[in-house]
Amino acid sequence: MSTSEYALEFRGVSKVYRVPNSSLFARGEAFKAVDEVSFAIRRGEVFGLVGESGCGKSTLGRIATNLIGDSEGKTLVDGVDARSLKDLSSHIQIVFQDPLSSLNPKKRIGWILEEPLRIHKVGDGESRARAANTMLEKVGLGSSYRKVFPRELSGGQRQRVSIGAALMLRPSIVVADEPVSALDVSVQAQILNLLSDLRDDFGLSYLFISHNLDVVRYMCDRVAVMFAGRIVELGSAEDVYSSPEHPYTRQLIEALPKLTPRSRSSPGGRREIAKTVPVDPPASDRPALRNVSTRGCGFYARCPFASGICADRVPALAKQPGGEGRFVRCHFA
Amino acid sequence: MSEELGGDILRIRDLRLSIRRQDSYFHAVEGLSLRVGRGEILGLVGESGCGKSLTALSVPALLPEGVERTGGTIIFDGRDISELGPEELRDIRGSQLGMVFQEPMTSLNPLQRIGTQIEESLELHSGLTRAQRREATFDMIAKVGIPKPGLSSSEAANYYPHQLSGGLRQRVMIAMALVCRPKLIIADEPTTALDVTIQAQIFGLLRSINAEIGCAILFISHDLGVVNELCDRVAVMYAGRIVEEGSANNVFIHPVHEYTKGLMGSLPGRARKGQRLVSISGRVPPPGERGQGCAFAPRCGKVREECFLAVPPKIELGPNHSASCVLADAESEMEYVNI
Numbered sequence: 001m002s003t004s005e006y007a008l009e010f011r012g013v014s015k016v017y018r019v020p021n022s023s024l025f026a027r028g029e030a031f032k033a034v035d036e037v038s039f040a041i042r043r044g045e046v047f048g049l050v051g052e053s054g055c056g057k058s059t060l061g062r063i064a065t066n067l068i069g070d071s072e073g074k075t076l077v078d079g080v081d082a083r084s085l086k087d088l089s090s091h092i093q094i095v096f097q098d099p100l101s102s103l104n105p106k107k108r109i110g111w112i113l114e115e116p117l118r119i120h121k122v123g124d125g126e127s128r129a130r131a132a133n134t135m136l137e138k139v140g141l142g143s144s145y146r147k148v149f150p151r152e153l154s155g156g157q158r159q160r161v162s163i164g165a166a167l168m169l170r171p172s173i174v175v176a177d178e179p180v181s182a183l184d185v186s187v188q189a190q191i192l193n194l195l196s197d198l199r200d201d202f203g204l205s206y207l208f209i210s211h212n213l214d215v216v217r218y219m220c221d222r223v224a225v226m227f228a229g230r231i232v233e234l235g236s237a238e239d240v241y242s243s244p245e246h247p248y249t250r251q252l253i254e255a256l257p258k259l260t261p262r263s264r265s266s267p268g269g270r271r272e273i274a275k276t277v278p279v280d281p282p283a284s285d286r287p288a289l290r291n292v293s294t295r296g297c298g299f300y301a302r303c304p305f306a307s308g309i310c311a312d313r314v315p316a317l318a319k320q321p322g323g324e325g326r327f328v329r330c331h332f333a
Numbered sequence: 334m335s336e337e338l339g340g341d342i343l344r345i346r347d348l349r350l351s352i353r354r355q356d357s358y359f360h361a362v363e364g365l366s367l368r369v370g371r372g373e374i375l376g377l378v379g380e381s382g383c384g385k386s387l388t389a390l391s392v393p394a395l396l397p398e399g400v401e402r403t404g405g406t407i408i409f410d411g412r413d414i415s416e417l418g419p420e421e422l423r424d425i426r427g428s429q430l431g432m433v434f435q436e437p438m439t440s441l442n443p444l445q446r447i448g449t450q451i452e453e454s455l456e457l458h459s460g461l462t463r464a465q466r467r468e469a470t471f472d473m474i475a476k477v478g479i480p481k482p483g484l485s486s487s488e489a490a491n492y493y494p495h496q497l498s499g500g501l502r503q504r505v506m507i508a509m510a511l512v513c514r515p516k517l518i519i520a521d522e523p524t525t526a527l528d529v530t531i532q533a534q535i536f537g538l539l540r541s542i543n544a545e546i547g548c549a550i551l552f553i554s555h556d557l558g559v560v561n562e563l564c565d566r567v568a569v570m571y572a573g574r575i576v577e578e579g580s581a582n583n584v585f586i587h588p589v590h591e592y593t594k595g596l597m598g599s600l601p602g603r604a605r606k607g608q609r610l611v612s613i614s615g616r617v618p619p620p621g622e623r624g625q626g627c628a629f630a631p632r633c634g635k636v637r638e639e640c641f642l643a644v645p646p647k648i649e650l651g652p653n654h655s656a657s658c659v660l661a662d663a664e665s666e667m668e669y670v671n672i
Contacts, residue, residue: 052528154616184380184555189599189612196609211528214558214602218610237606255533257558259585259603 004079007173007205008064008092009040013073015059033059035229036073041173046199046206048220048237050213050252056229057209061175064207065094078172090120093166097178099158103150109136109161110146116168131168138201139164140194156187160194167198173205180215192219213256217241222325225249228298231317235326245320245328247303297331305332342410342517342549343369343392349404350387350396350573352620359620361387361400362573364644369517374543374550376564376581378557378596382617384573385553389519392551393426410516428458431510431548435522437502441494447505448474448490451512458513473512477504477538500531507538514546521553536563557596561585566653569593572618572628574644579654589656591633627658635660 015034034056041047049057062068064075066082075082077091085091096102103112113132117123123131133143139160150158159179166174176195180188192215198204210216216223216237223240225233225248233246244250296311297303303310309331320326320333350362362384369375379385390396392407394414407414410429417425426432434440442450452470455461461469471486479489479501494502503523510518520539524532540563543550554560560567560581567584569577569592577590588594597603598611615632624630626641633640639659648661 052530156616184617185557185596186380186599186613187616189601189610190614192601193610193612212601213529214600218601218604218606251530255529256602257532257556257562259558259561259597259600 004076005042006040006076007043007045007078008207009074009076009079010037010060010064011074011076013037013060013063013071013075015056015063015068015071032229034063034071037226037229037231038073039224039231039234041205041207043172044199044203044205045222046208046220048216048223049207049209049226050211050216050223051226052211052252055226057226058177060226061094061177061207061209065092065175067094087120089116089171090169091171092173092175093169093171094175094177095159095162095166095179097181099155099162100150102162103158103165105150107149108146109141109148109150109153112150112161113146113165113168116165120169122169135164135168138167138198140190154187155183156190159183159191163191163194163198167202167204170202171204173207175207175209177209178211179208181210181212188215195219213241213252225252230298230314230329231327232299232329233327234317235320236324239326245326245333246299246330247305248299251302297329307331340371341368341408342371342373343367343551344408345388345392345405346408347405348388348391348407349402350384350391350400351403352400358403360403360573360623361620362391365405365570365574366647367568367575367578369549369551370566371516372543372547372549373566374539374552374564376560376567377551377553377570378555378560378567379570380555380617382619383570384620385570386521388570389432389521389551389553392519393430393432394422395426424458427454428513429515429517431513431515431518433503433506433510433518433520433523435525437499437506438494440506441502443494445493446490447479447492447494447497447508448487451490451505451508454509454513469512473508476542477508477511478534479504479508500527500534503527503535504538507535507542511542511546511548515548517549517551519551519553522555523552524559525554525556532559539563557585557600558602569596572623573620574628574657575647576629576658577656579650583651583654587654589650589654589661590629590658591635591660592629593656595632595634 013034014032014036017031017033037060049060051057059068063071064082066088077085077088082088110129110132113135114128117128117131132146136143136145141157141160153161180191183191199206208216208219220237222235223237224231225246227248233240233249240249241253244253296313297315300306300310315329315331317327317329318333320328345365345367348362348365349360351358351360365388377385387396387400391402392409396402409425448470451473452466455466455469470490474486474489497505524535527535539550542548552560552564564581567579567581568575569584569590571592577584577588577593584593588597595611595613599613601610604610613632618628624641626643627645630636630640637659645657645659647655647657649655650661
């Protein structure tokens with residue numbers, strides 16, 4: 001294992017997709033899914049990445065694990081460029097939202113867990129089986145599950161298996177891409193507890209990608225908020241949630257359904273219509289599909305405070321004087 | 334339940350829905366009773382597989398093949414659903430009861446303009462002229478906020494579903510459900526596939542429609558936060574039965590059933606960082622694997638012997654709060670504060 005301070009580091013990472021839309025011979029329109037993203041995840045840190053669908057958060061997770069190639073900029077895993085790292089999969093692993101589609105339906109759980117070891121020629125058959133059994137205990141299933149097929153498991157159990165499979169090669173960082181979004185709340189809690197336990201057990205770092213802000217606040221040390229391919233705010237989870245600076249972060253946090261008692265002062269016990277979230281022009285319903293990368297702030301069209309400069313110049317991700325390691329991308333922050 | 338509840342738009346009593354497998358039946362929903370008052374927003378919460386969606390589909394008699402209603406009554410607007418013929422049912426489905434589902438793309442016709450689709454139910458159920466129908470459709474499009482800036486409702490009506498984003502498609506669904514001014518809307522996880530900011534907008538829309546035309550909403554969700562945000566009253570469902578019911582504040586401030594407590598404790602939004610989440614061990618038993626006692630007993634932290642013997646009866650805990658748990662009585666000493 002290398003001695004780099006960071007488990008995962010992005011340096012000016014961009015990814016351009018070409019949308020094949022017009023005629024057969026025309027060059028498709030370029031669409032920048034990830035735009036100059038830079039941040040670094042310390043060892044043992046849980047780093048959250050939040051944003052709405054289409055903001056580029058999953059693309060970033062896939063760039064880190066080399067599942068998406070052809071990106072610009074540099075990705076360092078354990079201090080080494082991911083593209084030149086030979087055994088990348090023993091440094092970084094990914095866990096997906098839907099375990100049923102990422103587990104081989106024709107193989108038993110034991111086989112699935114042993115597969116990474118087989119591929120990397122670690123140990124012999126016996127020691128691999130032992131390692132798989134140990135991992136099954138670690139993820140709370142027990143070795144009796146090695147004979148079972150994925151379809152025989154519940155969603156939560158399957159997610160335990162895919163987490164176990166990701167850890168077989170003892171990576172230093174795991175990209176968890178919406179790992180609990182498909183699960184019921186009671187099972188979601190089990191998996192979140194498991195992820196915390198495993199982090200302590202294996203000394204893991206996580207890049208935790210989610211659209212669920214509550215889950216991210218609970219799990220993460222630091223958070224980056226992403227909008228239209230760019231990081232718009234970054235800081236400790238506590239700071240970002242208690243005093244969001246970027247207008248988009250503020251909207252996100254205000255839009256969260258609260259579990260606090262509702263005041264029912266209005267007649268009929270009905271609550272006032274949410275005043276904090278403006279019903280914005282539906283044209284911007286899906287900002288990621290507009291090509292926002294060329295000029296101006298990506299949030300311009302939806303921002304209640306936007307002014308002339310916002311349309312013309314992309315604000316820098318600027319360090320904030322108050323909080324430590326706090327960055328906001330807004331002309332008015 | 335007494336007749337004084339005559340003001341209810343929907344009353345379900347002892348509903349039993351059974352899944353037929355070869356020659357045996359599994360009861361997906363068993364002995365479920367529920368009421369929705371006129372103009373009320375009721376939240377039906379539960380995890381996947383608890384039977385909440387089947388319950389919703391049983392109201393307009395749209396159960397999927399292989400699932401049958403084998404017991405209970407459903408009274409919609411004073412009329413027993415099972416006594417209605419196909420004609421009357423069709424009339425209720427289109428005009429008096431609207432439905433909104435999770436994935437709008439599967440419910441919209443991809444080859445028809447949205448205006449045509451919204452207008453269709455008016456054509457079938459209202460006596461309006463063509464011009465009046467067009468006008469009502471444009472009104473509805475404006476009300477749910479579909480037009481883009483600089484575009485009139487009549488232009489927006491010419492869109493096809495694939496030209497719209499998920500949030501806008503869901504607005505089209507809501508417009509379709511509302512255009513005949515129904516007395517009840519059944520919304521089954523309508524915002525689950527949407528981003529939080531869009532979700533907040535859809536809630537604002539549902540609330541304003543609820544206030545404006547006074548239609549009741551049966552809102553089905555797995556998300557307690559969402560239900561607390563939107564609903565007046567909440568019913569918590571587990572393994573085919575209602576286990577706790579009451580005003581949103583009562584249920585969320587004083588959850589009584591161990592399952593409701595477990596659900597609340599497992600929400601990361603309520604936990605402090607580093608604090609372990611309360612997780613309910615095990616999983617929801619599928620139909621056919623539920624014992625004769627309380628279905629939650631095998632997962633319950635306070636289980637007693639008697640829990641396995643019979644299904645606990647519903648116990649009234651106070652004004653607008655009830656739970657089906659043998660321990661409910663002991664905990665009913667709580668103080669109800671009006672918040």
